[in-house]
Amino acid sequence: MLTFCVLLSVLFAQAVPEKFKLQRVVVLSRHNVRSPLSEHLAESSPRPWPHWDEKSGYLTPKGVYLEGLMADFFSKWLQNEGLLPHGCPEKNDVFVYANTKQRTKVTARAFVLKAFPGCNITVHFGDKSDPVFSPFVHNNTDTFKKEVLENMQEVLDSLHLNSSYELLDNILDYKDSDICKTNLKCDLATDMNKINEIMAGEKPTVSGPLKICNMVIDAFKMEFYNGFSIPDVAWGELNNSRWETLSKLTEGYHNVIFNSTILAKDIALPLIKYMKDIFINKNTKFTLLMGHDANILTFVTGMRFKPYILPNQYEKAPIGGKIVFQKWLNSKGQCFLKIHYVYGSTDQLRLGSKLSLMKPPQFKVLELEDCPVNDEGFCTWDSFEKLLKDF
Structure with a gap:
């Protein structure tokens, strides 16, 4: 069995001091590969686009498989740290909540079945329009809307994406598309983007080329991760440099609709408050919250x-990626927080690479502006609870 320090150095690239003991783990995750x-x-x-067997937006068998790989990895880590036992955990030691x-x-079910096989772990979820995960605007005041629109327009005006637009235009043969023929809007680089009205109870949206590009590139990524043959992924037109060029479009789209701190905080507030209650008032050893990229993007901004930049990935919120909050206790009775982004690289996702403690997923230490960290990436738990009081 791996020793404590070796295990953590393998998993998180930095050794945790030997006398530190893992107390709790709270995970905010994005779902896995979907159509x-x-x-x-x-x-x-x-x-011609490739055929999908699944309904639009449904998890695929490859997504179930990839989530199982990540779950098996987490299970082994939690067991080796002594946070959870080998075999089934106690009833109140694990809580799983999904959109x-x-x-x-x-x-979420794929994670539970692989991480805790044969155990009766319930996946909880709310009503149809679950407010915890719904990426909707809440503030309906004119002042809020005005500030948000100004921020979004400022981000939109700052984007310089002509080379990315031109590349996608050529890949799609966009000038011969139905959109071009019907709407007479045939140039992704010069057609107008429009920020739509901010409405309480609705998502922030942008109309125009940026939205079309985000839709198309999302499909390309899902084709790639799901294991479609390379000629069927963007018709075989992509290589690493082209992926990077196109990814600037999706990053730009997400920056426009989610990068305003005031907007992101408003959208993510129900999720932040839900997690605040877990951090401060609950003692569950392992909590998994399963949501969407919009949840993660608004959460980290809010x-x-x-x-941060995630090595070996094109996205800020990769498929199946997890923000992992860890509460550690030292020998003096002091508690600390450490946060990692744990995720699959583009190759790990594409190939369905098996994960182990010696061949872990990717990881990245994350830091909060208001929770200063030491050289090992720890901030004090008291500092973390103090910043939570602002929500």
Whole structure:
């Protein structure tokens, strides 16, 4: 069996001091691989899109498999740290909560079945329009809307994406698409983007080329991760440099609709408050919350995480990726927080690479602006609870 320090150095790249003991883990996760969300892909290109067996937005068998790999890895880590036993955990030691979408519920169940095989672990979920995970605007005041629109427009105006637009235009043969023929809008680089009105109870949205690009590139990524043959992934038109060029479009889209701190905090507030209650009032040893990329993107902005880049990935919130909050106790009775982003690389996801303590997923230490860390990436738990009081 791996020793404590070796295990943590393998898992998180930095050794945790030997006298530190893991007390609790809270995980905020994105669901795993799904079919494309949009049913209108055919309108964006005259080229034939590959067939999916699943309904739009549904988790695929590959997504179930990949989540199982991550779950098996987490199970071994938690057991080796002594946080959870080998075999079934106690009833109140594990809590799993998922959004009501099929892809989130099935991802959560896939995690539970692999991490805790043969154990009666319930996946909890709320009503159809679960406010914890719904990425909706809450503040309905004119002052709020005005500030948000100004921030979003400022981000939109700062984008310089012509080379990315031109690349996607050529891949799609966009000038021969139904969108071009019907709407007479045929140039992704010069057609106008429009920020739509901010409405309480609805998602922030942008109309125009940026939204179309996000829809299309999302489909490309799901084709790639799901294991479609390379000629069927963006019709074989992509390599690493082209992936990077196109990913700037999805990053730009997400920055426009989610990068305003005031908007992100408003959208994520129900989730932040839900997690605040877990951190402060609950003693569950392992908690898993299964949501969407919108949840993670608004959460990290609303909570004021420092900017980060995930190595070996094109996304800020990769499929199946998990923000892992760890509470550690030292020999003096002092508690500390450490946060990692644990995720699959593009190759690990594409190949379905088996994970182990010696061949772990990718990881990245995350930092909060208001919770200063030491050289090992720890901030004090008291500092963390203090910043939570602002929510």
